[in-house]
Amino acid sequence: MGRGSSGFRRLVREAAKFGAVGGAGLLVNLVVFNLVRHLSGIPVVRASVIATIVSIAFNYVGFRYFTYRDRDKGGRTKELTLFLLFSAVGLVIENGILYTATYGFGWDTPLQSNVFKFIGIGIATLFRFWSYRSWVFRALPVREPVAVVPAAATSGSTALSAGAESFLEQPRPPAQQDKPRPTAHRVG
Numbered sequence: 001m002g003r004g005s006s007g008f009r010r011l012v013r014e015a016a017k018f019g020a021v022g023g024a025g026l027l028v029n030l031v032v033f034n035l036v037r038h039l040s041g042i043p044v045v046r047a048s049v050i051a052t053i054v055s056i057a058f059n060y061v062g063f064r065y066f067t068y069r070d071r072d073k074g075g076r077t078k079e080l081t082l083f084l085l086f087s088a089v090g091l092v093i094e095n096g097i098l099y100t101a102t103y104g105f106g107w108d109t110p111l112q113s114n115v116f117k118f119i120g121i122g123i124a125t126l127f128r129f130w131s132y133r134s135w136v137f138r139a140l141p142v143r144e145p146v147a148v149v150p151a152a153a154t155s156g157s158t159a160l161s162a163g164a165e166s167f168l169e170q171p172r173p174p175a176q177q178d179k180p181r182p183t184a185h186r187v188g
Helices: 003-040 044-067 076-104 110-136 164-168
Strands: none
Touching: 003 044, 003 110, 044 076, 044 110, 076 110
């Protein structure tokens, strides 16, 4: 298996974790939507916006501490700002579809509302997956592996031992190698 296949496997694992958190977030979103809609009498799209905001908070915790826990943790303020920005775009996508179905076509039965909310969530999820992995939870830079020079390749009495120190020491250019220093003589 080459390098490309391991990258594909990482992407599949990431998508599976994203899907697990997203699936739980979907349940939170739909349950809150239906509870708010049926218990409070709030109009459909407003109930959907409330449910989406609750699921955004739920998803941030899941993404940060499960899906993308190995990603760069520096700059949490920037990360949260970008997360909220892209989540707001997803909120508009998700609820725009529901708004169009409800007020544009008059499809506002509970079943129709749930179907169009679900479709909106699906389309917004594609956008969120791309934006979160590309901009919010950025991958840490890949470190180059350190090449190990076998002890037999070194020459002379200055050969380094094969211990941990030889593994960590970086070769220096010839200009920086140790040269005998002139000794100062005190006159006096």
